[in-house]
Amino acid sequence: MSHQKRFLVISRHPPYGSCHARDALDTALTSAVFEQPVTMLFMGDGVLQLIQAQQPAGIQQKNLAATLSALPLYDIEQLYVCASAMQQRGLKAEDCVLPVQLLDSNAIAELIRQHDVVLSF
Amino acid sequence: MIFSLLVYAAPHSHQAAESAYRFAVATLAQGHSIHRVFFYGDGVHSASALAAPPQDELDLPARWQALAQAHELDLVVCIAAAVRRGVLDANEARRYEKPGHNLREGFELSGLGQLAEAAIQSDRLITFGA
Numbered sequence A: 001m002s003h004q005k006r007f008l009v010i011s012r013h014p015p016y017g018s019c020h021a022r023d024a025l026d027t028a029l030t031s032a033v034f035e036q037p038v039t040m041l042f043m044g045d046g047v048l049q050l051i052q053a054q055q056p057a058g059i060q061q062k063n064l065a066a067t068l069s070a071l072p073l074y075d076i077e078q079l080y081v082c083a084s085a086m087q088q089r090g091l092k093a094e095d096c097v098l099p100v101q102l103l104d105s106n107a108i109a110e111l112i113r114q115h116d117v118v119l120s121f
Numbered sequence B: 001m002i003f004s005l006l007v008y009a010a011p012h013s014h015q016a017a018e019s020a021y022r023f024a025v026a027t028l029a030q031g032h033s034i035h036r037v038f039f040y041g042d043g044v045h046s047a048s049a050l051a052a053p054p055q056d057e058l059d060l061p062a063r064w065q066a067l068a069q070a071h072e073l074d075l076v077v078c079i080a081a082a083v084r085r086g087v088l089d090a091n092e093a094r095r096y097e098k099p100g101h102n103l104r105e106g107f108e109l110s111g112l113g114q115l116a117e118a119a120i121q122s123d124r125l126i127t128f129g130a
Helices: A020-033 A044-050 A064-068 A083-088 A105-113 B015-029 B041-047 B060-071 B079-084 B090-095 B113-121
Strands: A007-011 A038-042 A078-082 A101-103 A117-120 B002-007 B033-039 B075-078 B107-110 B124-128
Touching: A007 A020, A007 A044, A020 A038, A020 A044, A020 A064, A020 A117, A020 B113, A038 A044, A038 A105, A044 A064, A044 A078, A044 A083, A078 A083, A078 A105, A083 A101, A101 A105, A117 B113, A117 B124, B002 B015, B002 B041, B002 B113, B015 B033, B015 B041, B015 B060, B015 B124, B033 B041, B033 B113, B041 B060, B041 B075, B041 B079, B060 B075, B060 B107, B075 B079, B075 B113, B079 B090, B079 B107
Parallel strands: A007 A038, A007 A117, A038 A078, A078 A101, B002 B033, B002 B124, B033 B075, B075 B107
Antiparallel strands: none
């Protein structure tokens, strides 16, 4: 594979209600292993994945934060969140397990435009 | 143009699984090529050899198999998503000591890297049902 493409993985689902969040993260990590620059954008209920100190063991689920914290190790450091999704859910950037940047809808449109491959989960 | 398809929806549960097939047929009819069809999440059930839908409903696994034979399509099923959901080839059935295997002929189990590779090699990657 000679050429690089800019990957954007959009994660729109909450952490434990379905397999979407896990599959989005696995796709992001795998794309990074293929030495592609990967950006992640959390929208809608997807922002709930980022809340600190989750305790999913009570429903026999693995803590997604363990996988999330691996993102920087794979050079996935461009992490964006939808500002209005955060505001609607009473969340701030400080509540997140990783450093994130807030984007309004115009900036999200521009972010999508800047990427070659958009994978939305 | 070179297309790849990501099929995330389960057959018979979501129209998206059928839309993916119809999109593939239309893409080929227009003279484009399909680098790969990647089945992920509940989409892996489209690769089952045991699905037995009523005769007046679309048999998606059979349709994919026939389309793949006619156009030499690369139908790849995410191995991690598939074995979780009980879609196994003979190797995986042996590995996990299961009593049978059900991956349909024409499909292949492989890693998520095949999705990344498809996105890199294709002009367009179209997702169905995520």
